[in-house]
Amino acid sequence: MSDCPTIPWLRDALAAAYGPQTAWWPAESPFEVCVGAILVQNTTWRQVARAIANLKAAGALDPSAMLALPTEAMEDLVRPSGTFRQKARRLAVFCCHIAMRWDGDFAAMLAQDGATLRAELLGIWGIGEETADAIALFAAHRPAFIVDAYTTRIVRRLGLVAEGSTRHEVRRLFTGALPHDAAPMREMHALLVTHATAHCLATPRCIGCPLADRCDYRKEHAA
DNA sequence: GTCCAGGGCCTAC
DNA sequence: GTAGGCCATGGA
Numbered sequence: 075m076s077d078c079p080t081i082p083w084l085r086d087a088l089a090a091a092y093g094p095q096t097a098w099w100p101a102e103s104p105f106e107v108c109v110g111a112i113l114v115q116n117t118t119w120r121q122v123a124r125a126i127a128n129l130k131a132a133g134a135l136d137p138s139a140m141l142a143l144p145t146e147a148m149e150d151l152v153r154p155s156g157t158f159r160q161k162a163r164r165l166a167v168f169c170c171h172i173a174m175r176w177d178g179d180f181a182a183m184l185a186q187d188g189a190t191l192r193a194e195l196l197g198i199w200g201i202g203e204e205t206a207d208a209i210a211l212f213a214a215h216r217p218a219f220i221v222d223a224y225t226t227r228i229v230r231r232l233g234l235v236a237e238g239s240t241r242h243e244v245r246r247l248f249t250g251a252l253p254h255d256a257a258p259m260r261e262m263h264a265l266l267v268t269h270a271t272a273h274c275l276a277t278p279r280c281i282g283c284p285l286a287d288r289c290d291y292r293k294e295h296a297a
Numbered sequence: 298g299t300c301c302a303g304g305g306c307c308t309a310c
Numbered sequence: 311g312t313a314g315g316c317c318a319t320g321g322a
Contacts, residue, residue, distance in 0.1 A: 116317085116318095117318090117319075117320085118320085118321080120320085120321080121319065121320065121321090124320095153318090153319070154319065154320080155318095155319075156317080156318045156319040156320075157316090157317045157318050157319080158317090158318070158319075159317075159318085160316095160317055160318090161317095
């Protein structure tokens, strides 16, 4: 739980390479952030953008409008993001929660303190830790650190956590070293995703990588 | 044709 | 508490 000195180094190295990540989550409203967070489960943002464009064109980027859509229509709209039946159902459950628990007042739901909001989100079927943290951080602007597949991959390659490490260990690594505030957590997460999509998924991986001195991508394959 | 992507649920042990 | 199967499209 002591501060890991590599985290500030990592942040600075990525910031130097990619610059400030302002307005990084591409969404026009907090609700759109939530929809994106659910749709991006186990897929790429490119696929999510298509599904969100469909929803926008259908006028469904609103909790009550979305809830009014027939199941099959929702499935068709979110189809490009994969696992479309599950995701249509998760969005419906989420909208239903807003309607039932908050009488449709989505802004009031997001206005809760971070811990209460996170606990409530985790109680909604279809929302796990990563999705809850994404909503808390990018829709409600509460301090929360998102541990996604990219983040885990990067810290494993840097040797900061063991192969079998849990999500909670990775979270502690960052929350212990970053200010407990939404802005630095948003910035760190955005830098990690920007870096991962630029290098960790690319081939060849390490040409021009700002972490090349300390990163060993072979480490993750030992798992 | 095969593998994998910014998860989460469910079941079995 | 955790490992494994499942969901399903689309890009590389």
